Amino acid sequence: MKQVEILVNIFTIEDEEIKVLLMKKQTEPFKGYWLLPKTNVSDEESINDIAQNILLKLGLENTSIYQYHAMSDFSREPGSHFISISYVGFLDIIQVKINETETKYEKEWFSIDKLPKMAYNHVDIVFNNLNFLRNELKKSTTLQLFFPSDFSLPELQRVYENLYDIKIDRRNFRKKFLQNDLLEETGEYTEDSRGRPAKLYMFKPSIPEVNIL
Amino acid sequence: MKQVEILVNIFTIEDEEIKVLLMKKQTEPFKGYWLLPKTNVSDEESINDIAQNILLKLGLENTSIYQYHAMSDFSREPGSHFISISYVGFLDIIQVKINETETKYEKEWFSIDKLPKMAYNHVDIVFNNLNFLRNELKKSTTLQLFFPSDFSLPELQRVYENLYDIKIDRRNFRKKFLQNDLLEETGEYTEDSRGRPAKLYMFKPSIPEVNIL
DNA sequence: ACAAAAGTGTTAACTTTACACCCATGT
DNA sequence: ACATGGGTGTAAAGTTAACACTTTTGT
Numbered sequence: 001m002k003q004v005e006i007l008v009n010i011f012t013i014e015d016e017e018i019k020v021l022l023m024k025k026q027t028e029p030f031k032g033y034w035l036l037p038k039t040n041v042s043d044e045e046s047i048n049d050i051a052q053n054i055l056l057k058l059g060l061e062n063t064s065i066y067q068y069h070a071m072s073d074f075s076r077e078p079g080s081h082f083i084s085i086s087y088v089g090f091l092d093i094i095q096v097k098i099n100e101t102e103t104k105y106e107k108e109w110f111s112i113d114k115l116p117k118m119a120y121n122h123v124d125i126v127f128n129n130l131n132f133l134r135n136e137l138k139k140s141t142t143l144q145l146f147f148p149s150d151f152s153l154p155e156l157q158r159v160y161e162n163l164y165d166i167k168i169d170r171r172n173f174r175k176k177f178l179q180n181d182l183l184e185e186t187g188e189y190t191e192d193s194r195g196r197p198a199k200l201y202m203f204k205p206s207i208p209e210v211n212i213l
Numbered sequence: 214m215k216q217v218e219i220l221v222n223i224f225t226i227e228d229e230e231i232k233v234l235l236m237k238k239q240t241e242p243f244k245g246y247w248l249l250p251k252t253n254v255s256d257e258e259s260i261n262d263i264a265q266n267i268l269l270k271l272g273l274e275n276t277s278i279y280q281y282h283a284m285s286d287f288s289r290e291p292g293s294h295f296i297s298i299s300y301v302g303f304l305d306i307i308q309v310k311i312n313e314t315e316t317k318y319e320k321e322w323f324s325i326d327k328l329p330k331m332a333y334n335h336v337d338i339v340f341n342n343l344n345f346l347r348n349e350l351k352k353s354t355t356l357q358l359f360f361p362s363d364f365s366l367p368e369l370q371r372v373y374e375n376l377y378d379i380k381i382d383r384r385n386f387r388k389k390f391l392q393n394d395l396l397e398e399t400g401e402y403t404e405d406s407r408g409r410p411a412k413l414y415m416f417k418p419s420i421p422e423v424n425i426l
Numbered sequence: 427a428c429a430a431a432a433g434t435g436t437t438a439a440c441t442t443t444a445c446a447c448c449c450a451t452g453t
Numbered sequence: 454a455c456a457t458g459g460g461t462g463t464a465a466a467g468t469t470a471a472c473a474c475t476t477t478t479g480t
Contacts, residue, residue, distance in 0.1 A: 002217070002255075002256050004215070004296060046285035046294075047283060048285065071260070072261065081257070081259075083217060083260060085283050153433095154431075170433080170434095171434070193479095194480095195431025195479080196433075197432080197478065199432085382444070383459080384460085385444085387461085406452095406457085407453095408449095408450075408451065408452085408457035410451065412459085412460085
């Protein structure tokens with residue numbers, strides 16, 4: 001028996017931790033374990049459409065995702081061949097709070113340092129996907145994909161500092177974006193903050209491919 | 214009806230042209246057209262093993278390949294869903310000449326500027342894969358993967374000049390490799406050449422990730 | 427007025443680019 | 454000896470990294 005399934009692996013950063021969105025498995029085997037949101041591939045829907053539908057199910061309609069990797073798994077049932085195709089995304093925590101809607105599914109964001117009991121080989125898949133994300137997010141064009149809405153530069157800097165566990169100089173970080181002409185000011189400012197409000201920017205529609213890190 | 218197939222897309226550079234290895238389709242539909250070497254996924258073999266077996270069939274056992282992308286295709290037959298997973302490789306023309314063995318299959322290297330009549334959407338797939346290869350080969354670690362044997366720096370430089378259609382300064386190109394300590398001399402020299410023989414190098418086993426371009 | 431976080435320029439270190447002559451081999 | 458292609462160093466230009474003080478807001 002051969003089966004193809006689509007996995008959607010969304011990361012965010014909250015409270016200085018990298019988090020991943022998982023769902024609780026409702027049926028045996030592995031009932032009560034957590035796993036990456038997934039759907040079996042039917043004869044009617046393209047794999048990209050299925051990935052989009054998983055986003056809908058998750059209440060995260062406007063999230064950009066990237067197809068990453070397909071892998072075979074023979075360990076689930078004797079004689080079975082499962083092929084899992086991972087899609088990877090990143091969603092700014094502010095967008096999570098704005099966009100995430102209620103669904104009937106039991107889902108939760110977990111820190112990658114404190115993952116729950118997970119079904120199949122999904123722990124390995126999550127870390128492979130995270131590694132892929134870390135590589136992709138070094139490029140300005142990928143960053144643009146994952147930040148379609150407005151954002152402040154300090155907010156973005158915190159994403160990089162936590163995702164790669166590094167410290168970045170504020171002035172040099174700004175320069176990267178402003179000197180390469182990647183952004184335009186929206187004229188708006190952050191409102192929630194304690195100190196001085198930060199300017200909000202958006203990516204210009206067409207930007208050069210620049211290395212952020 | 215749902216079907217998963219593995220495609221293997223090997224590029225090389227010969228006579229200053231980027232070439233791709235294709236096979237001639239022996240059965241209808243598209244009999245006589247050319248396509249990327251492919252195999253349907255069975256219940257028994259992992260997708261990576263299938264890709265390796267395609268290399269065997271091609272008489273190119275020692276070629277490194279990278280899994281790239283999966284895509285859905287509904288256009289082949291009414292009601293059918295074909296999922297194609299591409300593996301991409303690059304093989305130095307010298308290695309092609311050393312390693313390529315005869316097979317019973319009708320195969321041929323085609324310049325990407327003069328592709329023959331191709332089946333399905335394989336023309337698009339080839340160009341997507343080439344684009345992927347061009348991105349990957351900017352990294353020293355990918356280059357190492359595709360050049361496991363010894364090679365000369367002028368030979369490598371010609372690969373880059375033709376793959377990206379650029380001119381590179383010989384001294385700066387050498388510096389990139391030698392100053393980053395990526396290579397060790399084998400002590401051997403090229404023998405075929407007209408002018409001064411070139412030193413042969415191999416990649417050191419563990420190298421830093423450096424941007425070649 | 428104080429605490430918290432954002433905004434801003436300049437210099438030194440490093441990296442990349444540009445450039446020209448000599449060397450080894452085959453004919 | 455000549456034609457062909459390979460090997461080598463240095464200086465200028467450009468890029469990246471290091472660094473501290475002022476501004477805006479909320480309490």
